Amino acid sequence: GDSVTQTEGQVALSEEDFLTIHCNYSASGYPTLFWYVQYPGEGPQLLFRASRDKEKGSSRGFEATYDKGTTSFHLRKASVQESDSAVYYCALSDYTEGADRLTFGKGTQLIIQP
Amino acid sequence: GALVYQYPRRTICKSGTSMRMECQAVGFQATSVAWYRQSPQKTFELIALSTVNSAIKYEQNFTQEKFPISHPNLSFSSMTVLNAYLEDRGLYLCGARARVEQYFGPGTRLTVL
Numbered sequence: 001g002d003s004v005t006q007t008e009g010q011v012a013l014s015e016e017d018f019l020t021i022h023c024n025y026s027a028s029g030y031p032t033l034f035w036y037v038q039y040p041g042e043g044p045q046l047l048f049r050a051s052r053d054k055e056k057g058s059s060r061g062f063e064a065t066y067d068k069g070t071t072s073f074h075l076r077k078a079s080v081q082e083s084d085s086a087v088y089y090c091a092l093s094d095y096t097e098g099a100d101r102l103t104f105g106k107g108t109q110l111i112i113q114p
Numbered sequence: 115g116a117l118v119y120q121y122p123r124r125t126i127c128k129s130g131t132s133m134r135m136e137c138q139a140v141g142f143q144a145t146s147v148a149w150y151r152q153s154p155q156k157t158f159e160l161i162a163l164s165t166v167n168s169a170i171k172y173e174q175n176f177t178q179e180k181f182p183i184s185h186p187n188l189s190f191s192s193m194t195v196l197n198a199y200l201e202d203r204g205l206y207l208c209g210a211r212a213r214v215e216q217y218f219g220p221g222t223r224l225t226v227l
Contacts, residue, residue, distance in 0.1 A: 032214060043118070043207050043218035051214070087156060093216075100146040100165070100211050104158040 002027045002094050006105035013080055014113050021075040021108045023064070023090035031092040033057075033066055033073040034102070038087045047088075085112045116142045118210050120219035127198050128227050134194040135222040137208030142217075143188040144210035149181070152205040152221070161206075164191055198226045 007022045025031065032051045036044035048057035053068040062077045073090060090105040119138040127133045137147060149161040162172045164185040172178060185191040191210075195202055205221040
């Protein structure tokens with residue numbers, strides 16, 4: 001079945017640091033890839049998505065590029081702020097397993113110290 | 115904008131009892147609704163996918179007998195947790211789909227005593 005791997009369980013940075021959260025996926029078809037952010041007490045919010053190889057998704061200064069060759073969709077931000085502290089989830093939707101189904105990674109807790 | 119409401123936000127029930135939770139899509143028509151459970155360890159488990167006028171598809175380890183779902187129209191869905199036990203605790207999330215995106219509600223947090 002499909003799977004999403006986020007290697008970092010937790011990332012601690014200072015404000016204005018550069019952020020990378022790694023995401024690799026495995027899917028039988030050609031999936032759509034997503035990044036979600038979850039704040040305490042809330043459900044996951046969609047940051048952005050990408051559907052094709054080399055497509056870049058971006059929102060609020062975060063970006064990720066769909067790389068079919070390396071099966072990756074790494075999240076990056078040039079300069080993080082304290083308000084970015086949250087849990088970030090990489091996810092995929094694969095039409096061969098039903099387009100409505102999302103497979104999530106285990107999430108990365110981002111902690112930004114002022 | 116597209117919003118998803120869930121009710122109640124929190125609920126506590128005694129072991130062996132049942133509780134019902136609701137999901138409402140506002141501002142869009144949801145072509146499907148997915149129910150997930152987020153464990154205390156923060157991982158997501160898909161419980162079932164529901165499309166109006168189609169059979170509800172339950173994932174392995176989840177059954178209609180335990181988690182019956184009603185999805186009468188494009189904006190409303192409800193799910194009941196029957197005979198809840200400690201392992202059923204967690205945050206139950208409703209994801210309503212509009213075109214490609216799936217929008218999530220804030221969840222119903224279930225505590226089982």
